Amino acid sequence: xxxxxxxxxxxxxxxxxxxxxITMGALFHQFIGxxxxxxxxxxxxxxxEESMELQPYIKSVEVKINKKMLDEARNEYEYLSxxxxxxxVKVVSEYGDVKIxxxxxxxxxxxxxxxxxESVDEG
Amino acid sequence: xxxxxxxxxxxxxxxxxxxxxITMGALFHQFIGxxxxxxxxxxxxxxxEESMELQPYIKSVEVKINKKMLDEARNEYEYLSxxxxxxxVKVVSEYGDVKIxxxxxxxxxxxxxxxxxESVDEG
Amino acid sequence: xxxxxxxxxxxxxxxxxxxxxITMGALFHQFIGxxxxxxxxxxxxxxxEESMELQPYIKSVEVKINKKMLDEARNEYEYLSxxxxxxxVKVVSEYGDVKIxxxxxxxxxxxxxxxxxESVDEG
Amino acid sequence: xxxxxxxxxxxxxxxxxxxxxITMGALFHQFIGxxxxxxxxxxxxxxxEESMELQPYIKSVEVKINKKMLDEARNEYEYLSxxxxxxxVKVVSEYGDVKIxxxxxxxxxxxxxxxxxESVDEG
Numbered sequence: 177x178x179x180x181x182x183x184x185x186x187x188x189x190x191x192x193x194x195x196x197x198i199t200m201g202a203l204f205h206q207f208i209g210x211x212x213x214x215x216x217x218x219x220x221x222x223x224x225e226e227s228m229e230l231q232p233y234i235k236s237v238e239v240k241i242n243k244k245m246l247d248e249a250r251n252e253y254e255y256l257s258x259x260x261x262x263x264x265v266k267v268v269s270e271y272g273d274v275k276i277x278x279x280x281x282x283x284x285x286x287x288x289x290x291x292x293x294e295s296v297d298e299g
Numbered sequence: 300x301x302x303x304x305x306x307x308x309x310x311x312x313x314x315x316x317x318x319x320x321i322t323m324g325a326l327f328h329q330f331i332g333x334x335x336x337x338x339x340x341x342x343x344x345x346x347x348e349e350s351m352e353l354q355p356y357i358k359s360v361e362v363k364i365n366k367k368m369l370d371e372a373r374n375e376y377e378y379l380s381x382x383x384x385x386x387x388v389k390v391v392s393e394y395g396d397v398k399i400x401x402x403x404x405x406x407x408x409x410x411x412x413x414x415x416x417e418s419v420d421e422g
Numbered sequence: 423x424x425x426x427x428x429x430x431x432x433x434x435x436x437x438x439x440x441x442x443x444i445t446m447g448a449l450f451h452q453f454i455g456x457x458x459x460x461x462x463x464x465x466x467x468x469x470x471e472e473s474m475e476l477q478p479y480i481k482s483v484e485v486k487i488n489k490k491m492l493d494e495a496r497n498e499y500e501y502l503s504x505x506x507x508x509x510x511v512k513v514v515s516e517y518g519d520v521k522i523x524x525x526x527x528x529x530x531x532x533x534x535x536x537x538x539x540e541s542v543d544e545g
Numbered sequence: 546x547x548x549x550x551x552x553x554x555x556x557x558x559x560x561x562x563x564x565x566x567i568t569m570g571a572l573f574h575q576f577i578g579x580x581x582x583x584x585x586x587x588x589x590x591x592x593x594e595e596s597m598e599l600q601p602y603i604k605s606v607e608v609k610i611n612k613k614m615l616d617e618a619r620n621e622y623e624y625l626s627x628x629x630x631x632x633x634v635k636v637v638s639e640y641g642d643v644k645i646x647x648x649x650x651x652x653x654x655x656x657x658x659x660x661x662x663e664s665v666d667e668g
Contacts, residue, residue: 216353
């Protein structure tokens, strides 16, 4: 196990935050750019979820792609490249008794897809 | 339609080659790095196929991820980041009466994931 | 050499189109999502150019990131994730005596970052 | 400012860990796959550093690409696609008085590019 050797200097709560944050950053930069349409969005959401759940201490991932933006795609090819403002994501990480929910969603007033810790449950 | 304006200087056969090649380059650089395990590989193959089939003049895409390499993943987390040497891909593009098959596969003797035109069918 | 074995079924002109198109698709899907600001844009353009010039038969790559869009970034962090509508790219591929210029630019009337063959020079 | 609204439930130390981890996950999944050779490696390292330093609360980023692996690239095109086992990265995040160093390096005994908190400095 790598934990004893590499993670002695942080608490379980910090470890859960650490792992959830890695996965959120990874998810965004892996899948941004993927061609997506109203027809492929659900399956893409599901595969992003399953792929990112493979990462260490990730309990679940929930991805929502904004269908309204896909519906409004006005180009002749009827698909878009996935962008941050289409995405709403929830990553649940768990380490020991601590469960963290990391969220990403586009915040209009910030003009930015904000990543933040939505909740901390210390069991 | 964009064709009359932007694609006058190439033939239908060249256009099919052009579109197939774009999609192959795009596929590789979009999905390399995705976390993948023996459990998620089939669904990931399927979503890569559907996503890339959205691109203009792409008739079908077939993706095979090397399951043997996934099985042999020796790290404690039991998944890998998708790399070029795990991938075998076939992209079929069609423009007018011309059908092109673009292939990518890791060629051992070249030490390289080679992309090439496997076949041209002029209908 | 891989050429005799894998590329017998296409002409030098088609080969140049093929390689230019691969590189354009690759460039888009590799670098979309990269954090970029008015301060980092020039160096990022340069590294995208040099990285993609490594690909087979690519003679030169020219990348322009829309500085006006970066200037207008209104979020508090003063950077954006690179998107297709910020990019204008020229890829020059050369095979034998044939030189091809592949272009990508966001075409307003198409609402799409169009990739097309801008010119063919048969030497 | 988004901090009061979205980050009330974590400490400054946790926030620094959170931001460093996001950037490490993002860096890996953004740049894996980039074509790189012994000639382009230094500039690519530098651009990855500058791009990721744009992210919130990131003070510095240091990227080392394994030149030995590039030297040994045996394919005829003399470049490789960047993979996790070529990368050694240090991300320094700072929030309030707390400074965190997040590391990623390929750990041979784990067969895995491990991300971990290398040090915590509470000022």
